Amino acid sequence: NSFDRWGNRFTVYNNDYLRNIVIEDRYLASNPYLAVTKSYRSVSGLDHAAEIYPVTVDPLVIHDSQIGHFTSACGMSIYTGGILPDNFEGNSLTCEPVNNLIRRSIVKPEGASFLAEPAYDHKEFLASKDSWFRPVFTTTGPDGAVYIADYYRFTVEHPEFVPPELSKQIEFEARHKLGRIYRLTHDGSKPWPKVDLSQASTAELVKNLEHPGSWQRLESQRLLMDRRDKAAVEPLLAMAKQSANSVARVHALWSLDGLGALDDALILAALSDPEPEARRQAVRMAETRLPDPALAKALLAMSDEKSSRVQAQLVMTLSLEGAGVATKDSFPLARKIVAEHMEDEWFRIAALTGAADDAGLWFASLTGDSALMASRSDGKADLLRRTAAILGAKQDVAAMTKALQTVQRAGKPEQSWWRVAALEGLGQGVDQAASKGLKLGPAQPVLLDILANADPAVAQAALELAWRAQLAPGPAVDRLIAAKTKTAFDTDADVAQRAAAAGVLGLRVDQGAAQDLVKLLAPQQPAEVQKAAMQAIATGKDPTLTPMLLERWRELPAPVRAIALGWFMNDRDRILALLNAVGDGAIQAWSLGPNAARVLERHPDAEIKKRAGEVLVSTEAADRQKVYEDYLAAVRENGDAGRGREVFRAQCSECHKVEDMGFALGPDLYSVTTRYKEVLLADILMPNTAVETGYEEYMVETKDGRMITGVLAKETPASVTIRQAKGVEDNVLRSNIEKMYSLSVSPMPEGFEDEISVDQMADLIAFIKSLRS
Template sequence: AVVERQDLVRKLSDPNLWWRLKAPQLLVESQDRSVVTSLSDLAKDETASASGRLHALWTLEGLGALDVELVLQSLEAKDAALREHGIRLAERSLENSRVREKLLQLAVDQDPRVQFQLACTLSLLPKEQSFRSLQQIALQHIEDPWFHIAVLTGASESALDWFHALTARKVLVEDASKGKALFLRRIAAILGSRQKDSEIASVLARAAEAKSERDTWWQTASLYGLAEGLKRGADRRVKLSLNAQNHLMDLAEARFPQLRKAALRAAAQVEWAPSPRLRDAMQRSEVIAQRAEEKIQDREDSVSLLALGPSGATFPIVEKLLSPQEPEQIQIAAVHALLGFQDARAGKVVVDRWKGCTARVREAALEDFFSEPARLATLLDGIAEGKVEPWSLSPARKAQLLRDPREEIRKRAESILGPPSALARPKALDDYRPAAKMDGDVSRGREIFAKVCAKCHQIGDIGVEVGPDLASVTNRTKEDLLLQILDPNAYIVPGYEEYAVETTDGRMVTGVMAKESATTITLRRAGGEEEIILRNNITSLRSLSVSQMPEELEKGMSLRDMADLLQFLKSFGSSTARAGTR
């Protein structure tokens, strides 16, 4: 048996991968410590193969016989894979000062895999020891979102340090980049989710003191991140000190539109206390919101700001702006503002004016109705009374009502909308079936795809990846593609069904499951918008058993348009179809 065990040690360096994987398994399962010396010799042997030494180290770890000296030696190895695995093995010896010191020195290692593993491992150390090294790694890989995740793994307690360290770097904030903005947004989101007034106030104070237009990129990224974090936090609305409120209001009234938008997004997550600064802002917004000669953007932002008033005194002004006489953007802002008020009248006002609203205004209203389950009863009342047409609701919306966790909503929805049933559209299929037999124009089909489909599907550089990858559709018949377009619920690609999540603060969030981690899920909606939800904030999660792809996508499309779209989808992969999609 001893001879066999020694033979297994030699197999750790075998050219055959099967043996390199099987030998460590057998050795660890045997727990025979007679091979410890041989394994240690192999791990130290710089003339041996790197893979053999690596397997020897992990086998020693599995036998509980890994010596700290071997770990230190692996951290200094010439082979990058040995250093990378040495860092993981070092996690068992972080109490050793020599190990900690060596790990911190590896922050200047030139191998990206080594640095990535180091970032993950250093998150296990107190921030006083690891922060400087993690900063070095982050700045070297500022454009890589995976490195953002790695260096921020343990950043809950150090997020404010990260924020100030980065925004204080003149070289970093002078030039905007996608990676820098995303990194700051993630840091601010951590701070927002903690919902600590002192931390939020510190972020707002730093953002408010920057006055140059070149600073707007990082201010905007920080405020959007803060808003995302506040939304994920335990409290539905966070209370801030008057000082923090004033800073946020300064940003909400900034002269740069993109900065105002971001500040208002964060402001919507705050429970505002009365103050002279808020009162003055409200008075200015009342005037701007109602003046037709003002810029649409300024009016839109003023309407959003009016929804922040703690007393609801601005409700009549916002209500008046939900009118066909107002531009569509102002009506949409008014809908969001009305349904943002904690006022029972809001839902009824929107329902009463439903038939005078455009499709985009209705969709904005539905988004708010369904994000606030308490308002669904008002929506159902509107449908029952004939004020809201049932066809205004997509199959996903109807399914959400018919599968609501509250029995009273489910039964009411079923009595109004009818029981859940398979959604078939035979007439639409009959009307458009001739398009499948027509020769289409690929170039025109690409234009129709960009207009109709790109909100949820991506081909080349056209569109957003929400629905399934369309790379394989060239193998399907035109008739099959036509069925999927006209009746999207006939078959749903696994992983792309719509989900509904109810959160602990009473919100309802829907979308396709885009990502999952041990602590969060991410839902993605049409247009690519994503919402991250902490698992401990989930009350319920359920599949709606419908596609996120809307029915009646063909509205406004002629037979020729459909034929062109089908031709483009079938021809993708040819040089003609690919042209312009890169």
């Protein structure tokens, strides 16, 4: 973590050399129904590891090219020392020890966050020819200089990430006491003199708040808070009102707040400060004093605020739980700001942090704005989807009914995009809610009408909502099911219409439609119809489905079997039935696939784990080291990257994303391109030897009986996001979590030797290595 002079927080992670925390958890906690997958922005603006420019001569470790990507970003700091040239202030410095360099970036405000641009074209701030140079930490010292910690080692790789035969060649502790600290200054700069601030007078500490160096300012403010000397109040008041230094004015205001001497008049004045970041801080200061009428009025009067970052803070502050500003007063301002920044996701999220009780108002305002809804954009669709999801997660039937009526009335083709977004959001919200089986009441006839009469895309979104709710039996449902049953089995009907009709049968999967749906899982049926039927079946819990599906298991095509397997894996009794079928020889063990087999072999349920061990050919039983040694020939070959691309597409793209291929479940492959070929081979064949932090597999048991496995992609105060293969994400509200625990394994399965030959492995590794350029 590092902070700029205004207190903005920045972090770093492996291949992402700079991140900004945009929305703090305390704002997200205001709305327990809002599922958010992340609260940070990658400030580099890149989707994967940024390109770097090392100058290392005779590289001794992982990289074998002078051009690579960030793989070990760490030790980041924001320079705030005040003695380097002005254009250094607020710049970021990020270490890349594997490639022997430090990146300097210029950080500028952009929207609700920031954007970082490299300070130099095709070169780095600091790069060494010495391959032992390992910068791992930077900071601004009290004298204003930059301090750099150099680990100075032959290798920075942890032994557990290096294959055994390479470990024998590397002396990890060789000359391990050669680390050093560098002090970096500028030829024309004069260091700040050494001072003992503990001996400074209160007046001197206050004066220090105007110091150009952040260490002096922060230490002086800390000491003022420690001393609690009331003699500081008057000079602080004078500084807050009269100082020409905007940073000092903010320090003075927060110091007065810490001493209990900050009055509302000072905050009101600061809301008009010429410096945008000072205004943003003033908005934050007002939070603990709302709903003070004068402050609330002043905040609401900032409708003409020009700074995007101040606007974002206004929305978050007015949305904060306990702020106490009436919705009728705060909503118009938030709505105006969001409309101005519709394509910035952080403004959309910020606005909805305060919509726990006002999602209906947001929905009505958005859909009622004909000019806004006249054309589609990703931002508009996302905001409407998130808004509707809050209604669904809260299970506010009255508000849901109004929303559905709005969707029902909008029948023009150009309105389909937002009708789909609204229905998708309602369905996602209902699915995330802690209690299941939502009875739609007055919303049901509206939803049925949409199902029966809307265009295919809208009807499909309505169907997915209906699957997640609990429809009450009645003549209207009977008529719909009867009509769709006829269409589903009509071999002369359009295949897309048949598939859509099969999906509707899922509304009665637990009330008698199961047998009809299973009949559609026949080789004579089109693949689209079979898939739709299986998706409909997967919405049910009828125990009679289990034997029917196991009976047809062998004839299910792979895409349909994958859906069926997911359904079995979500329930304890179904898992045991599946394993018993394997044990009885009714289905083949291989058809479960390595991912499911690995989860079952390590399952926390003792009975499931025991039965899996009895009937599955354990991948753990194989000698992984021997498999690795058998494939070492692949690293000695010069593989073909073009052929390797196709191997990646076939075997790896479900869990890794490269260019326009695949899904981001596992680590970013751009961050591993500079590893030894032997290391990459071990990563592929022995994935559980060293599971990278943040990529271990978790299991979440929900209160409604689901068992969800995948990578823990994001946690917020209100929800967790579990990411699975093919990019599928499950946002689970914390209120719906019964248990959550790590399975202590990688989501990457073992057993790729059954799918990839030695030659194909050489091609795959060549493709991964080629991603650097």
